[in-house]
Amino acid sequence: MTRLAAGAGEVVLATASAVLLLTGALFCLLGALGLLRFPDTASRLHASSKAQTLGVLLSLLGAALRVPPPYAGLLLLVALFQLFTVPVAGQVIGRVAYRTGAVDRSTLVMDELAGRLGPPDPEAAAEPGDTGSGDGAEDEPEDGAGDGRRREV
Amino acid sequence: MSAVAVAALALLSAAAVLVLVRLVRGPRSLDRIIAVEVLVTLLVAGACVAIAVWEYTTFVPVLVVLALLGFIGAMTAARLIEEREELR
Numbered sequence A: 001m002t003r004l005a006a007g008a009g010e011v012v013l014a015t016a017s018a019v020l021l022l023t024g025a026l027f028c029l030l031g032a033l034g035l036l037r038f039p040d041t042a043s044r045l046h047a048s049s050k051a052q053t054l055g056v057l058l059s060l061l062g063a064a065l066r067v068p069p070p071y072a073g074l075l076l077l078v079a080l081f082q083l084f085t086v087p088v089a090g091q092v093i094g095r096v097a098y099r100t101g102a103v104d105r106s107t108l109v110m111d112e113l114a115g116r117l118g119p120p121d122p123e124a125a126a127e128p129g130d131t132g133s134g135d136g137a138e139d140e141p142e143d144g145a146g147d148g149r150r151r152e153v
Numbered sequence B: 001m002s003a004v005a006v007a008a009l010a011l012l013s014a015a016a017v018l019v020l021v022r023l024v025r026g027p028r029s030l031d032r033i034i035a036v037e038v039l040v041t042l043l044v045a046g047a048c049v050a051i052a053v054w055e056y057t058t059f060v061p062v063l064v065v066l067a068l069l070g071f072i073g074a075m076t077a078a079r080l081i082e083e084r085e086e087l088r
Helices: A002-037 A042-064 A067-099 A144-152 B004-024 B029-053 B059-083
Strands: none
Touching: A002 A042, A002 B004, A002 B029, A042 A067, A042 B029, A067 B029, A067 B059, B004 B029, B029 B059
């Protein structure tokens, strides 16, 4: 009886794992499709950071159901790590995209960064000499104050 | 279970081809950075399939390294092209 229950549990785990793996792969494909089809860098960032992350999280969960507990813990740790790092990387890449003019500002409904971060406007183009000078190790413009300082230079 | 593996790996391979097209087309360095990051993520997903189906538990530390590598690589490259205008 217990053997039978264990066998049934095994089947349930395998089925759940298979469903999770296939769904994860599907979401990865959708994310890649979005990355290929979307018109500008900011919307491509949406596809890569949302659909792709969901896909890899589902895949990690599906793998974690099939391995011994220590490995499953490590896989869940990787999933947690993805949840922490993907928003950070997305924010940094999005900020760089905005600063370097990769965002088409005519498509934006609301532009809260307009006065804070420097997109390539004539005013910014008039000060070409600030790229190499003074941007050293202390340059961590993660907040509005730092960026304001840097824009003034 | 191996049919599941074939299906999942086929989906992931199709995704990798689409990402490679974006990687070649660009047009900006940022798009290529995003594409490389997604490619590393696809590798993680593919390794997950291998771990689940064929029980390659030796791949698990590789996953940790890949996750770290994709994050640090994308961040570093993005910061670099923010600093240097000729790389955009």
